[in-house]
Amino acid sequence: MKKYLAKRIAFSIFSLFVVVMTVMLLVYTMIERSVIFQQDDTWNKKSNNDREMYEYVQYQKYGYLTYVDYSSFLKEKYIAKYGDSYATQEDFLTDMEVIQDAKAAKKNASVKEFMEKYSAMGYEVRYMEPITYKRGGIKPGGKGYLLAIQEKNVLYRLGDYLSGFFKFETTNDVKDPELTERYIRVEKDPYSGLFAVVGSGTTHKYLLYFDSKFPFIHQNFLRINLGTSYTTYRGQEITSVINNPTGDLVVTRQQYPAQLGTDNYVETAIDFHSLTYNTGILSDVERTQFNDKYTVYNYNRSGLSMIGNSFVMGIIATIIAYALGLPLGILMARRKDKTADKIGNAYIIFISAVPSLAYIFMLAAFGTALFHLPYKFANAEVPILAYILPTISLSLPSIGSLMKWMRRYMIDQMNSDYVKFARSQGLSEKEIFNIHISRNAMIYLVHGIPASILGCLTGAIITERVYSVPGVGNLLTRAINSHDNGIIVACTVFYTSLSIISLILGDLLLTKYDPRISLSEERGGGR
């Protein structure tokens, strides 16, 4: 069994790799990359070399390639030569300007050096010669540019992605020479009143802390980096996008770290547990507020995180579905071909045949007109009411499918010998159905339970769109529409891992529920 599991997990990880690679191939090589400019006004306004340069800037941002600009190369070169005063030096300025003259550029030593250096490193050097009028002077957008470009190939990209997947916080995370003290230690946490593990030199200040928010214990030692968003959430890590709370700011009376113990209280929504290291230069105000350079923070918000919203709705819907679907399925099987069965069948046909969009909108129209329930999530006056309609519309299809399968398997079991035997022993019909048949029929349904619970983490596309729920369901579709390759890859990894984990858990649960089933062949089960 252990050997089987190890094999299974190894294969799952392998197929995860292949899936990530396939998706990377799909999104980075098969989609014509210029489509990102289709609705880009800035691109439309630019012309000539400016437009091409803008394209390279965008391509780098979207993760297609990396490039080195000639001016940054010069900067580096002359900083090494002159130090901070490089910008006013004569030879720096001439080298800088020389690319605006195609003939002079070809003879220039710095340009040559740039070209040779990056060609040797496998870069493609691209010189966009200045576009000039015949009578002299540069055309609009015709400025010259010199770049060294490197396309990222898929294997390199995959390696890059995987090496950054797990992030362990260490005291060497911050590369700031100003920082002298580097430690990880347990301190008293002024914001919770309890103890916390605090780091210096780590990216996060609080590595382990307690607060009043679910799940109450939080850690920052190990973080999973699924990838970075390029467009929809500019430059943010996707794990923090889906985990950071949404909704309105929650303002409370708090004190800045440097002002603890004084009478200086401020009304602020800052979450002081979320402090991370500021690599820039502190402002004067920040110096009076903070003792150290951990000054970057998130805010406390009233709502759940995106994934929290999706999960809460999904999990309640799943519980409702199992609590209603299974008993109704049993009832239908008991009253086979009677009114209850017919009504149930009509519901099942309706739910499985009608496009989900249709009944979600029907429910929305019905719920708002009759019960005045909030339609759009953000407009709800009582926030909890906003969860009602989405949760119901999520549970409708699962109730239908659970009813359908429970009824089917119950009916299949009804003619088994053990049922006849139980009946001959004088058990009541209620006992036979509710205890004996339903437990055997459940064998087929147990396998899907982990999938339906973990599936809640992926959100629901249509429901979340219709009710404008800030959830994770539309991350992928929105990313596809805005060519956010980072999120597309991240979502793929996330969804694939969840589906693999839930399949394995489902199999394990099945063997626990029915010990007759064995997954590994050598135990004599099967053949």
Next chain:
Amino acid sequence: MSEKNPAVNQDELFRFIDSDTISSEKIVAPRYSYWASVFRVFFRKKLNIVVLVILALILLISFVGPLIFPYDMMENVTNASTYNLSPAAAMSRFGGFSLKWLLGTGPMGNSIFYGVISSSRTSILLAVICAAINMTIGILVGALWGYSRSVDQVMLVVYNIIANVPYILLISVLVYIIGSGFWSFIFALTITGWLGIAYFFRTQVMIIRDREYSLASRCLGTPVTRVISKNILPFLTSVIVTLLATELPSYIGMEVFLSYIGVGLSASIPSLGRMIQQAQSAFMTYPWEFWPPVIVASAITIILYLLGQSLADASDPRTHM
């Protein structure tokens, strides 16, 4: 020993029958034709006939309709005063009662009624073509997959990988690459769509594969293709029809869903999904734009589903008694 037992009087237990040479030459079992029995069982239920008539009507309207009511979604696009008119307003705007304005106008002054008719034609065509392609490939591959153990090993790896690539992602990437025309959309839906059907079918074939009669055929040296086509596939006819009953309507739902999230058919092709997507943001203000395509899509899918289910029931030989 028993025949010597005097307690049993053999005359009371048995009697002689004259041998009838003529009737022994005839086959006494009633003639059984599979498909005749299927249709006999199918038409026994009155509801099935009603559903069939409704389907015929829908097909007639959606395929002949566009010839009588030519739909041009751009005809009033230059005239903003015709946008989003309720049925009553549209009729007074265009001078009196007409079928064309029965359901009002859409966001570009287009006739909703004509639009729904043309769109349902697209949806039905799409569903039929996709189902035909996916079912054919799926069943053929699934039969081989379930039958041969070496194919099974390879295909399982392929399945585990492809099934994990998000379906929406795959379709949107394909739509981006090959465009969102009618045939490219079908290509996107069918390129991996058959895989799920093949996987389902593989399991079904595996159950039948090891039955004694198949084993006997194999021992006698019957070729693989004939074992599949004569021993296995006929046994699975009702499974195939059941599958078809759920597949066919699912493509209509799929088109609606994909159009809703923005990766559906291109805007120039009238489709139910596109109409719903255009009207959904204002479904409270302009209900006449939103509900007709929704109701038509639901009606078509329910009819197809009901018909498929009854046909699946009828195609199960156990109901032929």
